[in-house]
Amino acid sequence: MYKIKTMNKISNEGLKLFGDLYEVDDKFEDEDAIIVRSAKLHDYDPPHNLKAIARAGAGVNNIPVDACSDKGIVVFNTPGANANAVKELVLCGLFLSSRKVVEGIEWAKTIEDDDFGKAVEAGKKQFVGPEIDGKTLGVIGLGAIGVAVANAAIKLGMHVVGYDPYISVKAAWGLSKWVKHATTPEEVYREADYLTIHVPANEETKNMINKKTIALMKRDVRILNFARDALVNTEDMITALKKEQVAKYVTDFGNKDLVNTPNVIVMPHLGASTPESEENCARMAVTELKDFLENGNIQNSVNMPTVVEARATNYRVCIIHKNIPNMLAVFANAFAKKGMNIENMVNKARGDIAYTIIDTNDLSEDITKVIEKHDGVIRARVIAKAVF
Ligand SMILES: NC(=O)C1=CN([C@@H]2O[C@H](COP(=O)(O)OP(=O)(O)OC[C@H]3O[C@@H](n4cnc5c(N)ncnc54)[C@H](O)[C@@H]3O)[C@@H](O)[C@H]2O)C=CC1
Numbered sequence: 001m002y003k004i005k006t007m008n009k010i011s012n013e014g015l016k017l018f019g020d021l022y023e024v025d026d027k028f029e030d031e032d033a034i035i036v037r038s039a040k041l042h043d044y045d046p047p048h049n050l051k052a053i054a055r056a057g058a059g060v061n062n063i064p065v066d067a068c069s070d071k072g073i074v075v076f077n078t079p080g081a082n083a084n085a086v087k088e089l090v091l092c093g094l095f096l097s098s099r100k101v102v103e104g105i106e107w108a109k110t111i112e113d114d115d116f117g118k119a120v121e122a123g124k125k126q127f128v129g130p131e132i133d134g135k136t137l138g139v140i141g142l143g144a145i146g147v148a149v150a151n152a153a154i155k156l157g158m159h160v161v162g163y164d165p166y167i168s169v170k171a172a173w174g175l176s177k178w179v180k181h182a183t184t185p186e187e188v189y190r191e192a193d194y195l196t197i198h199v200p201a202n203e204e205t206k207n208m209i210n211k212k213t214i215a216l217m218k219r220d221v222r223i224l225n226f227a228r229d230a231l232v233n234t235e236d237m238i239t240a241l242k243k244e245q246v247a248k249y250v251t252d253f254g255n256k257d258l259v260n261t262p263n264v265i266v267m268p269h270l271g272a273s274t275p276e277s278e279e280n281c282a283r284m285a286v287t288e289l290k291d292f293l294e295n296g297n298i299q300n301s302v303n304m305p306t307v308v309e310a311r312a313t314n315y316r317v318c319i320i321h322k323n324i325p326n327m328l329a330v331f332a333n334a335f336a337k338k339g340m341n342i343e344n345m346v347n348k349a350r351g352d353i354a355y356t357i358i359d360t361n362d363l364s365e366d367i368t369k370v371i372e373k374h375d376g377v378i379r380a381r382v383i384a385k386a387v388f
């Protein structure tokens, strides 16, 4: 039985895919794997048994990925599974940033005049806001969400200018040909009437929206942040809003200062909160965990190479190790000494880490102990096919 610990509420449509070989609970202390949404795992002390963490979502900044790599814990995410949900909320944010719908609704609730219609007609002039048709949307980060937003904005009649120095081939294929390709973020900042950011939070992107970058933007720019709080310097944003350099800031990642600032619309991290997206993410996360736990296959990991091999033999030895010379010779020697014949072997590296799977029909019980004696080996595991 594999033990799966849930750290957030995970859609049952996904969890039910685990089947009879799994127990799922939020209270285990010796779990084989974790499935998580936004719960922060930085202070979580993983049990020795923990083999994998699946983030049912895109951003992994709630997970100590480097520490997991050092311990041989595979971290997965579910790329693209919630992109449509976020795209739809970004479009909602785009309209809300332009038309004073939120302010108008709040004002309408305060009307005490018996002649409601007359009061509306007299007061509505305060809530004029521009149309988006023909305006320029800047998109920083053209991954699953950025591409979906850019393409939708084109269909809404906007000009779109996008920047992503690391764009994937898949994303590039999916991007509308009408999106103008910027070679620097500054180009996007200068041209955008509306700016939306869809990059991961990391050292490179932290505080990317700050007083210097805002100074490059058009006066009255409207900025949307449905990616992460760390991307925008709150103090600089509030100052820019007060000086009317920024007309509106719409974000899924608020804080107490922002929520009380005029011309800020704070949503309570609702980007992925649709039944469709919660189910998609849960299904993908469960499928990834099952294939790793049962077959050692790794797909959609953020810290390990992709390795997917069909099972051909009774046993599979899976080894997470340092990406250094001679490791395959070490494994081959260990197998030879134990009289285990190698039927199939795959090795892939990703940065400092590598992953090797070796298929065999012979098993010497202590093969993993022998392999793990080598300094370069982080973790080794045998999976018997017969059990499944
Ligand atoms: N509001 C919400 O509920 C949600 C928020 N998110 C956030 O949105 C982010 C993006 O999500 P996806 O599009 O699904 O991820 P993705 O991985 O498909 O796309 C991210 C893109 O950012 C690009 N990028 C990385 N560094 C960059 C830089 N310095 N400048 C420009 N581009 C850069 C990458 O090349 C990649 O194409 C996530 O990392 C997460 O933080 C994701 C899902 C839900």
Ligand SMILES: O=C(O)CCC(=O)C(=O)O
Pocket: 037, 038, 056, 057, 058, 059, 060, 082, 269, 271, 272, 273
């Ligand atoms: O699961 C959620 O609600 C958060 C989604 C998110 O922020 C992400 O996928 O990066």
